[in-house]
Amino acid sequence: MATLPGQDENFREQRQASDHESFLSHKRMRWLKIALVLCLVAVVSYFWIDVTPRHNGGSWYGYTLGTIGAGLIVWLSLLGIRKRNMSAGRWSLKAWTSAHVYLGLALIVIGTLHTGFQLGLNVHTLAYVLMMVVILSGIYGIAVYATLPAALSNNSKEMTRKQMVEAVAAIDRQLHDAAQPLGREDSDLVIAALEQDTFDWGIGARLSGHYRNCTTTRALNHFASDWSRPVGSEEPADKVRALLGRRKNQLDQIRRHMRIKALLEVWLYVHIPATIALLAALTAHIVSVFYYW
Amino acid sequence: MAFLIRTIDTTADGREIVRDRKVPTRTVTIGRGADNDIHLPDLAVENYHARLDQLGDSKMRVEAAGTLGFHVDGRVTKLAKFDAHEGVELGFGSFRLLVSQESDGPITVTISQALPDAASADALAGFSLASALPGKRVMAWLALGIILFAFLAVPIYSNLTRTKVEPSIAEAGQVAMDASWSTGALSQAHHGLEDNCEACHAEPFVAVRDETCLTCHKDIGDHADKPRLAKGRGPMSKGDALQWAVAETFGKEGPGSCTTCHTEHEGAGAMEPTPQQFCSDCHGTLGARLTDTELANAADFGTAHPQFKALLTTTPGQSDPTRVSLGDKPKEFNGLRFPHDMHLAGNGGVARMAINLGSAKGYGAPLVCSDCHTPTADGAAFLPVSMEEDCEACHSLVYDKVGPTFRTLRHGDVAQMQADLAAMDRSPRRAAASGLSGAEGGRRRPGAFAQGGLYYQNFGRPVQSLVAINRALSRDGVCGECHIPTTTNGKPDVMPVKLQDHYLAHSWFDHADHKQEQCTSCHKADTSETSADVLLPGISTCRTCHMGEKAQSADVPSSCAMCHSYHPRGGSGAPANMPGRKKNPPVDSIAFLERRTP
Structure with missing residues (x-):
């Protein structure tokens, strides 16, 4: 079906505008403004309204803030459902995400004022702490999403992840052949290096980048006892040493990739389960207050 | 190659x-x-x-x-x-x-x-953190389950299946894990209930009821009758009405219930005093709604509080004290002649006598207030002044010496006094006075007991005993010096003495809290020439330090609860002199100097 050129151009402009606008600056930060107004109203009324003997969640003002806070928490957690269903327009997923971020930040103020700064070892404070954990992990998530993808791209040096894995496999095949003349002790070290799974590492190693039990490093240290000897002499060990070095370099690239991926993804492992835990604690918080009314 | x-x-x-x-x-x-x-x-x-x-x-x-x-x-x-x-x-x-x-x-x-490498897709998944951590869903469901079980299912189940017992401050409650529901520590008085939530939270989803409070606080008095309270409170503001409408929708008991004022779980320590607003809402304009009330409007101690009313007996023969405003400069009649200024003067007869009595007897200097006024054990008030303890060291009632000891008139019994003095006539005069060993009719007694000495009391000669009896009650006599003579049933007597030990009917004053002050900074005793002076300070004296709850510049911002209690003490219900109520005797006691009536 033909479309008028003007319309088409207009549509493309719109598309581009929406494509290049971050959810943080969506609609000229509309939701940041709304969140700021919300916070300002909450803070001013907190000091303006005189609750006796002191502010707490159980005053009429406290219940008001609590109701707003609980509503926000439920709505914010619905992003998990909403994001699976993309749409455009006023309630586009981008608008929704923008609101999610800024209203989530406003929840710090609303939730904290709701407590009246009275915290203790109880389910109510548990809900507050979980809420703060969720929000802080969200802030972390935004920060790493803004900075780390560039680092991820720099590290890959035009290699796909598949190529990185294949590179290790290519080196491994040569290593296997080159190690054939080695003695028992040396070949055991090579076998250990070959057998170690590239990805079988825990969250600690992935996040820190320190792979303490790396068998490739261990084998390399063994074969590299004398760096002065040039490659190409009679020793088959020299060839193995060179291959192990290449394997180590390739592993380092993969591990840098894994580290950045881990830093990018780890917040979601806090954000999502803590959100569900928060919904449970929030339920317990509200039910317990009315149960012991 | x-x-x-x-x-x-x-x-x-x-x-x-x-x-x-x-x-x-x-x-x-x-x-x-x-x-x-x-x-x-x-x-x-x-x-x-x-x-x-x-x-x-x-x-x-x-x-x-x-x-x-x-x-x-x-x-x-x-x-x-x-x-x-x-x-x-x-x-x-x-x-x-x-x-x-x-x-x-x-x-x-x-x-x-x-x-073709079939395993490569799996290998790529290894880059993601998902391969190193349990799934987000697993963690989420686990956390959800643990929290709902520990903080909801366990307390609710054990609450519903408990056996109901009379609440006790000594025993722990039966509900498990409900400590996690506590929103804060209880006040000092309720500390024993910290581990017994269901003592107050008796029924699920039912707000704490007055009846639950009253299971322990059996003797608490009502501020006033319920209808009178409602009338005094007047119509609520729209905001309050909305708040109560919401609160009652959620099952709160309504205005006037215990928990309206007494909020709990506000942290350990004394329960928070009721704020001024709770009183001033009604009492600020009470007269407009309760037209028959004797109470003047009061909203703020610093700016809107009537002058104090003291319980006084103002006329001779008045049996019960009445409340009189200090602003009317009332005169008190308590049956005694007692000039405070003479007793507190730094020189003169009284001061000289106190110096002469010496430090061994607790004096040695001009009199001070505490020589006669003894505080109660808690320091809040003062014991009634007693003739024997506080006056007689100077105002001796010795009238005779027999051998090594002295005969003293019994205080508070006119007939006995008369009998004692009359009987003195029939008893032989002591040797020193009768002049058995002296040609001039007796040796002079030494020191303070000599005629004109400190302890010499001239009751008159034996032959003049009837005169002496009459003189004792006269203005210059030993009784009349302090008492006001009268005649009861034709017999000589003195006016009964009524010393107020509590002047304030609806409030209290704690002297212990004011230790750093001099007595005379509030009580102008050193310039009072007569016992008719009411030495209570007026409200302006209190206001030099005490102003209303919100007065930031005052030394002591004071809410109503500092001096007043909402619940009448002793559980006797509303204040005794409230209109429409049987008049009970006031709770304060009056010191009567006992005497036997013939």
């Missing part, structure tokens, strides 16, 4: 066929075309794809011929240099060329075809 080209093919049953051939040049070409030295039948490979050059003994170079690159150890490139001793794996399409050299042997190129 030559290349050894080794081709490895795999048969259908997995057997490998190895073919070797030699190419005696320094350069081999690689491509799909059949004319290449290394012929790779793969559509992904160009007809003439790349060239492999031997530069030195083992130095090698491989270069793409066209625009398509190739893999060198997995990395895509168009040009690569390497050492054949180290070896390298070149990739063209699905073919792998392993280039190597054994010491001085030829450059060996081993060609094999890779099978």
Whole structure:
């Protein structure tokens, strides 16, 4: 079906505008403004309204803030459902995400004022702490999403992840052949290096980048006892040493990739389960207050 | 120089066929075309794809011929240099060329075809953190389950299945895990209930009821009758009405219930005093709604509080004290003659006598307030002044000496006094006075007991005893010095003495809290010439330090609760002199100096 050129151009402009606008600056930060107004109203009324003997969640003002806070928490957690269903327009997923971020930040103020700064070892404070954990992990998530993808791209040096894995496999095949003349002790070290799974590492190693039990490093240290000897002499060990070095370099690239991926993804492992835990604690918080009314 | 080209093919049953051939040049070409030295039948490979050059003994170079690159150890490139001793794996399409050299042997190129790698998708997943952590869903469901179980299911189940018992401050409650529901520590008085939530939270989803409070606080008095309270409170503001409408929707008991004022779980320590607002809401404009009330409006101690009313007896013979405003400069009649100024003067007869009595008897200096006024054990108030304890050291009632001891009139009994003095006539005069051993009718008594001495009391000569009895009650006599003579049933008597030990009917004052003040900074006793002066300070004196709850500049911002209690003490219900209520005797006691009536 033909479309008028003007319309088409207009549509493309719109598309581009929406494509290049971050959810943080969506609609000229509309939701940041709304969140700021919300916070300002909450803070001013907190000091303006005189609750006796002191502010707490159980005053009429406290219940008001609590109701707003609980509503926000439920709505914010619905992003998990909403994001699976993309749409455009006023309630586009981008608008929704923008609101999610800024209203989530406003929840710090609303939730904290709701407590009246009275915290203790109880389910109510548990809900507050979980809420703060969720929000802080969200802030972390935004920060790493803004900075780390560039680092991820720099590290890959035009290699796909598949190529990185294949590179290790290519080196491994040569290593296997080159190690054939080695003695028992040396070949055991090579076998250990070959057998170690590239990805079988825990969250600690992935996040820190320190792979303490790396068998490739261990084998390399063994074969590299004398760096002065040039490659190409009679020793088959020299060839193995060179291959192990290449394997180590390739592993380092993969591990840098894994580290950045881990830093990018780890917040979601806090954000999502803590959100569900928060919904449970929030339920317990509200039910317990009315149960012991 | 030559290349050894080794081709490895795999048969259908997995057997490998190895073919070797030699190419005696320094350069081999690689491509799909059949004319290449290394012929790779793969559509992904160009007809003439790349060239492999031997530069030195083992130095090698491989270069793409066209625009398509190739893999060198997995990395895509168009040009690569390497050492054949180290070896390298070149990739063209699905073919792998392993280039190597054994010491001085030829450059060996081993060609094999890779099978499609099924496991690579799994390998890529390894990059993601998901391969190192339990799933988000698992963690989420686990946390959800633990929290709902521990903080909801356990307390609710054990609450519903408990056996109901009378609440006790000494016993722990039966509900498990409900400590996690507590929103804060209880006040000091309720500390014992900290582990017994269901003592107050008796029914699920039912707000704490007054009746629950009253199971322990049985004797608490009502502020006033319920209808009168409601009338005094007047109509609520729209905001309050809305708040109560919401609160009652959620099952709160309504205004006037215990929990309206007494909020709990506000942290350990004393329960928070009721704020001024709770009182001033009604009492600020009470007169407009309760037209028959005796109470003046009061909203703020600093700016809107009536002058104090003291419980006083103002006329001779008045049996019960009445409340009189200090603003009316009332005169008190308590039945005693007592000039405070004379007793507190730094010189003069009283001061001289106190100095003469000496420090051994607790004096030794001009009198101070505490010489006669003894505080109660808690320091809040003062014990009634007692003739025997506080006056008699100076105002001696000794009238005779027999042998080594003295005879003293019994205080508070006029008939006994008369009898004692009359009986003195019939008893022999003591030796010293009767003059048995002296020609002039008796030796002078020594020191303070001599005539005109400190302890000399002239009751008159024996023959004048009837006169002495009458003189004792006269204004100059031993009784009349302090008491006001009268006649009861035709017999001589003194006016009964009524000393107020509590002047405030609806509030209290704690002297212990005001220790740092001088007595005279509030009580103008040193200038009071007569016991008719009411020495209570007026409200303006209190206001030099005490102002309303919100007065920031005052030394002591004071809410109503500092001096007043909402609940009448002693559980006697509403204040005794409230209209429409049977008048009970006031709770304060009046010191009567007992005397026997004939």
